[in-house]
Amino acid sequence: MEFSPGEDNVDRTMLMTGASRGIGRHAAEHMLRADPDLHLIVVARGRDTATLPGELAAASGNRHVRAIGADLASLADVRAVVAEVTAALDAGTTPPLYGLVANAGIQRTSTTEATSDGFETTFAVNVLANYLLVRLLADRFTAPGRIVVTSSDTHAGAGAPLVPKARWADVATLARPGTGPTAASATEGRRAYSTSKLGVIYLVHALARRLPAGVDAYAFNPGLVPGTDLARDAGPVTRGLFRALAPVLTLLPFAQRARDAGDQLAAAATGPRPGDSGAYLDRSRAGRSSPESYDPVREEALWRDCASLVGLPADQPA
Structure with a gap:
């Protein structure tokens, strides 16, 4: 698939999180292979x-790849990533920044874990x-x-009963x-994941209202993709069960392989414009997320409250 947002034969830069494995790995290879002028910075x-x-250069034949080391659970690390990217842009050593693929995400087996900043880890990584x-x-x-930004249809209860609907x-x-015994359960950890993915959709809606013309924001739902190692924080029995069931789950009509989901993510980032800014991309096409995910009051509250948590003014443009 040809690169669409930019002009042909023009170097441009994309920043990407979650490119190490699974869907993101396939998407990164796809984008680099399809566009030899694309420069990819992976976190x-x-x-x-x-x-x-x-590894990405060898797999794609495109050597315009560099990495920045960071833990996305640390706001200081996130700021350091931005500082390094902007310094390279200002120095002219990196072509203009055209895109961000925010694919990194985690799922924990409780909500009791705190980041170095004191935030619940799933919300910190997936939203903040x-x-x-x-x-x-x-x-x-x-x-x-x-x-x-990668979301998930688990926000609407698609993962039930293993992943409870967002709350x-x-x-x-x-x-x-x-705190308490309920917070320490795997059920609440997985609910925190689906809730964070609802938060991603709210974030994208709020962002779309603030971005300048010509810069679009989308929430991407890959659907059920067995074998992506999302449950790596689970116990050995659960991890073993997921590995054993992955080949069978892939055969389900609503499931797909990581490679196919990666191709769809690459198309969302670099293919023809998939829809209006703020759209929910359900696998390969723009669709509707849950009715609950369309709530301007919650969206604006999320924007304002996240600004407070990270120490930024809420009333400035994106």
Whole structure:
């Protein structure tokens, strides 16, 4: 698939999280292979910071790949990523920034874990990190630009009974580590995941109202994709069960392979414009998310409260 948002033979840069494995890995390889002028900056952790650029370059034939090491559970690390990207843009060592693919996400087995900033880990990584990235980089995107944040249809209960439907609350509550025996359960950990993915849709709607013309924002739903290692934080029995069932689950009509989902994510980021800014991309086409996910009051409250949590003014443009 040809790169669409930019002009042919023009170098451009995309920033991507969650490119190390699964859907994101396939999407990164697809984008690099399809567009030799694309420069990809991947945010990675641990050994992946050193090895991922070379692996992506070898798989795609495109050597315009670099990595920035960061833990998205740390707001300081997120700010450091932005500082490094903007410094490279200002120095002219990196082509203009056109897009962000925010694919990184986690699912924990409780809501009791806190980040170094004191926030509940699932909400911190899946919502706050994305909020801070787009806020700090919003004025650096070159039109036609595109921001794609990975969501999930579990927000509407599609993962039941394994992943409970989202249960929204005020942002201060969602960002606070849970206490008590219920908070320590895997059920609440998985509910925190589906709730964070509802928060992603709210974030995208609020962002779409603030971005300048020519820069679009989308929430991408890959559907059920067995074998993506999302349950890596679960116990050994649960992990083993997911691995054993993955080949069978892939055969279900509403499931798909990681490679296919990765191709769809790549198309959402670099293919023809998939829909109006703010749209929910259900696999390969724009669709409707749950009725609950269309709530301007919650969307604006999320925007305002996240600004407070990360120490930014809420009333400035994105």
